[in-house]
Amino acid sequence: MTFRKYLVLAGVTVFAAAGDSMLSHGMKQIGSISLHHLLGVILALLNPWVAVGILLLLAFFASYMNALSWADLTYVLPATSIGYVLLALVAKFALHEQISLLRWLGIVLISGGVGFVAGGEALTSHGHHQSPPFAKGAQDGAAESEVASAVSSGAQR
Amino acid sequence: MKHLYTWSAILIVVFFSVVGDILIARAMKKVGDVHEWWDRGGLWTVVGRVLSRPSFFLGITAMAVSFFSLLFALSWGDVSLVAPAAASLTFIGNAFAAKIFLHEKVDRRRWIAAMLVAAGVALLAG
Numbered sequence: 056m057t058f059r060k061y062l063v064l065a066g067v068t069v070f071a072a073a074g075d076s077m078l079s080h081g082m083k084q085i086g087s088i089s090l091h092h093l094l095g096v097i098l099a100l101l102n103p104w105v106a107v108g109i110l111l112l113l114a115f116f117a118s119y120m121n122a123l124s125w126a127d128l129t130y131v132l133p134a135t136s137i138g139y140v141l142l143a144l145v146a147k148f149a150l151h152e153q154i155s156l157l158r159w160l161g162i163v164l165i166s167g168g169v170g171f172v173a174g175g176e177a178l179t180s181h182g183h184h185q186s187p188p189f190a191k192g193a194q195d196g197a198a199e200s201e202v203a204s205a206v207s208s209g210a211q212r
Numbered sequence: 213m214k215h216l217y218t219w220s221a222i223l224i225v226v227f228f229s230v231v232g233d234i235l236i237a238r239a240m241k242k243v244g245d246v247h248e249w250w251d252r253g254g255l256w257t258v259v260g261r262v263l264s265r266p267s268f269f270l271g272i273t274a275m276a277v278s279f280f281s282l283l284f285a286l287s288w289g290d291v292s293l294v295a296p297a298a299a300s301l302t303f304i305g306n307a308f309a310a311k312i313f314l315h316e317k318v319d320r321r322r323w324i325a326a327m328l329v330a331a332g333v334a335l336l337a338g
Binding site: 059060119120121123124125127128129130132133136139140143157158160161162163164165166167168169171172174175179180 | 233234236237240241243244245246247262303306307310311314315316317318319321322324325326327328329331332333334335336337
């Protein structure tokens with residue numbers, strides 16, 4: 056994991072949370088759109104909150120796909136759920152909303168789950184086109200490197 | 213009877229959202245690490261490689277179907293049930309599907325994580 060990759064994961068989280076909340080803020084300003092007035096959906100794009108929300112969600116999708124190119128789906132998905140935690144914390148500390156005990160429990164569960172995954176390897180599937188150049192030569196020392204990776208993943212925890 | 217409709221709608225949303233995630237993940241695994249391609253050929257190489265993957269377009273389609281069926285389900289179902297149930301079941305479904313179709317090593321650590329996150333999302337979104 057490089058710094059660049061941590062930035063991408065941070066992007067996945069922040070863009071999703073910010074995009075969702077801007078979109079829902081904008082849609083509440085507009086009010087409900089009925090199925091008989093689909094033109095209303097196009098007018099909704101004129102609302103700046105909606106427009107910026109959509110741009111942020113596009114940025115989310117780009118960073119999500121970027122992350123999936125070098126990490127497992129089961130590694131990236133928990134990261135997206137941190138967005139829920141961010142939204143709850145923003146609601147608490149920026150908007151001074153009350154957070155119920157059940158929601159705090161939800162925050163704890165999500166953070167615990169993400170911590171569990173983050174301690175392990177990012178990529179376990181072998182669908183990759185290019186294998187790193189050092190992979191072949193390292194096979195002799197496979198047993199040693201296994202020990203080494205076990206030690207390092209233990210250290211990450 | 214209303215319960216049956218609501219839960220069928222939830223399962224449809226979850227099904228298409230899992231299919232979409234799996235197809236997109238598969239497409240991006242085939243593309244390979246985009247940071248390497250970016251360093252080698254810049255943005256257009258990356259875009260070209262992604263757009264040459266049929267599973268990318270199938271994945272986008274499945275995600276769109278999931279999104280619109282969620283909107284549909286929300287319009288008559290109970291929001292406090294539909295939204296959290298769909299979100300958290302998607303996490304569980306993705307863990308199963310990633311193991312079967314993407315051959316990811318979903319070990320005990322990842323199962324526990326999927327369960328914790330699914331429970332947490334259900335509590336937060338509810």
